[in-house]
Amino acid sequence: MSPKSSQSFLSRSAAHTTPKVIFTGILDPKRSKIIQKLGGEIVDSVQQCTHVVTDKVKRTVKFLCAVAEGKKIVGVTWVDACSKMGAFVDETTHVLSDKEAEKTFSLQESLRRAHSKKLLDGISVYITPHTKPEAADMKAIVESSGGKVLTAAPTKFSEETLIISCKEDKPQYTKLIALKYKVYTNEFLLGGVLHQALDFKNNLLD
Numbered sequence: 001m002s003p004k005s006s007q008s009f010l011s012r013s014a015a016h017t018t019p020k021v022i023f024t025g026i027l028d029p030k031r032s033k034i035i036q037k038l039g040g041e042i043v044d045s046v047q048q049c050t051h052v053v054t055d056k057v058k059r060t061v062k063f064l065c066a067v068a069e070g071k072k073i074v075g076v077t078w079v080d081a082c083s084k085m086g087a088f089v090d091e092t093t094h095v096l097s098d099k100e101a102e103k104t105f106s107l108q109e110s111l112r113r114a115h116s117k118k119l120l121d122g123i124s125v126y127i128t129p130h131t132k133p134e135a136a137d138m139k140a141i142v143e144s145s146g147g148k149v150l151t152a153a154p155t156k157f158s159e160e161t162l163i164i165s166c167k168e169d170k171p172q173y174t175k176l177i178a179l180k181y182k183v184y185t186n187e188f189l190l191g192g193v194l195h196q197a198l199d200f201k202n203n204l205l206d
Contacts, residue, residue: 019088022049024062031079038082046071046144051091053079057101057194061137064193068144070115073107105195113196118146124161126150126176128169131186138164138189145193157181164189165205173205 019040023032031053032042043049046065052073054063066073078094095108113119125142127135127149139149147162153176154161163183165173173183188203 017050020048020050021053022046022051022062022066023053024060024066025054025056025058026076028053028076028079031076031083034079034083038086038088040088051078054096057096057098057107059190059194061133061140064141064190065144067107067110067196068114068119068141068146068193070111070113073111110194110196114145119193119196119198120145120147120162122160123147124150124154124158125189126153126161126163128153128163128165128172130168131164131166133186138186141189141193154179154181162188167205170205177206 019035020043021032021035021040022043022045035042046052046062046069049066049071052062052066052071053076054073055076057063063073072091073096074091074094075096078089078091081089081094098107101107120142123146125147127138127142129135131138133141142149150161153172157180161181163173163176163181164186165176165183166185176183182200183205185203185205188199191203192198
């Protein structure tokens with residue numbers, strides 16, 4: 001993707017959209033007040049927000065949902081720059097960059113992929129009871145990725161269904177393996193969302 005098209009995806013005119021901001025992985029009342037003072041909103045959910053503010057790549061539920069939805073993820077420097085200018089500034093030069101975490105992937109490439117197509121579009125996911133994170137968090141991540149969470153284990157094989165489980169639930173997933181399903185650990189989903197690519201070769205349970 002060319003620099004021009006990259007900038008087109010990442011930039012937004014503050015004149016046309018009131019920023020709706022969510023912070024994740026950090027508690028920052030001072031910067032929250034800056035957003036509000038400039039006329040922006042602090043919101044509670046990723047679905048509502050236009051910008052996610054954090055200091056580095058983190059596997060919080062909010063962060064993963066933001067990646068899954070292709071949201072704008074910026075560093076705290078964006079808020080500081082807005083404060084200095086007394087107005088919301090273009091976030092293009094303040095997109096989050098975490099060299100240590102991004103040794104094996106590009107966050108901005110993941111966001112572009114998510115913006116183009118949902119990772120789990122058209123896919124149903126069954127998650128066994130003891131799988132972490134907790135059920136509500138996994139559901140949020142799956143749905144942000146365009147998928148649907150099944151409330152009951154499938155009784156027949158479907159290529160459009162994925163199984164996520166853990167060793168504690170071996171009695172349950174053994175039955176699903178008998179139905180010809182491959183069963184994956186939570187890393188299959190969590191890492192897949194972060195990288196916006198599902199690795200079907202690794203993270204298998206047997």
